[in-house]
Amino acid sequence: KSDESQGETKLYYSPKESELMDKDITKEYQALQDKIKSLEKANAVANEELEKSRTEKKEALISQFVSEQKKEGKILPSFEKQLFALLSSATDEKVYSYSKDDETIELSQRELLQEVVTKLPKLIEFAEISAEGEFIIDRQPYNRAGDEVDRRAQLYIKHGKVEKYEDAVRLVLKEDKDLHTEYANEQVQK
Incomplete structure (x- = not known):
């Protein structure tokens, strides 16, 4: 129980x-x-x-x-x-x-x-290139000095710095001695 x-x-x-x-x-x-x-x-x-x-x-x-x-x-x-x-x-x-x-x-x-x-x-350096400081052109890396001279010359013409392409090339080479040397070396190699 x-x-x-x-x-x-x-x-x-x-x-x-x-x-x-x-x-x-x-x-x-x-x-x-x-x-x-x-x-x-x-x-x-x-x-x-x-x-x-x-x-x-x-x-x-x-x-x-x-x-x-x-x-x-x-x-x-x-x-x-x-x-x-x-x-x-x-x-x-x-x-x-x-x-x-x-x-x-x-x-x-x-x-x-x-x-x-x-x-x-x-990769890029911004610097004044024109003697009077009228405008700024950027310094870009380039493979051929001739291409860079052409690019800058076109910008000079575009911004009214010069009228003729030949004058623009002379001015670019005058204002950038390093580029001038590289460009001259390229012309000799051609």
């Missing part, structure tokens, strides 16, 4: 009272659920605004970096949009590490790319 006694469950509330209490609990539960949904929506809006702000800040920093590198002659103006797109797509989450002078350096994709661009040699 078992000494366990069997208990009876007694109802302390009438069925109507239990039903009303269940409704109150359900109302409280629903109110809490509504509040949770409202807070989740507010959180989503705040997160969107935060992400938008971060994106705008990142784009402003990248735009400033690209402009600085263009001014320093590290990138050609024609590559400005491509570099901006590349830096924009680079993440800060992915980290690369390398050793330099027995020291481990860790950089994000974007930081690494910016470091590479910063260390590039000047």
Whole structure:
């Protein structure tokens, strides 16, 4: 025989009272659920605004970096949009590490790319060529001195510095002694 006694469950509330209490609990539960949904929506809006702000800040920093590198002659103006797109797509989450002078350096994709661009040699140098400073011609890398002489001569004519092509060539060669030497060497080799 078992000494366990069997208990009876007694109802302390009438069925109507239990039903009303269940409704109150359900109302409280629903109110809490509504509040949770409202807070989740507010959180989503705040997160969107935060992400938008971060994106705008990142784009402003990248735009400033690209402009600085263009001014320093590290990138050609024609590559400005491509570099901006590349830096924009680079993440800060992915980290690369390398050793330099027995020291481990860790950089994000974007930081690494910016470091590479910063260390590039000047591709273009902006300098005054005209004696009177009437206009500025950019010094671009060139393979043939003759092509560069022609490019600058055309700009002199375009800006009204001279009218005749022959005069423009003479002026270009007079104002840039290095280019004059390279051009003369090219003419001798022909």
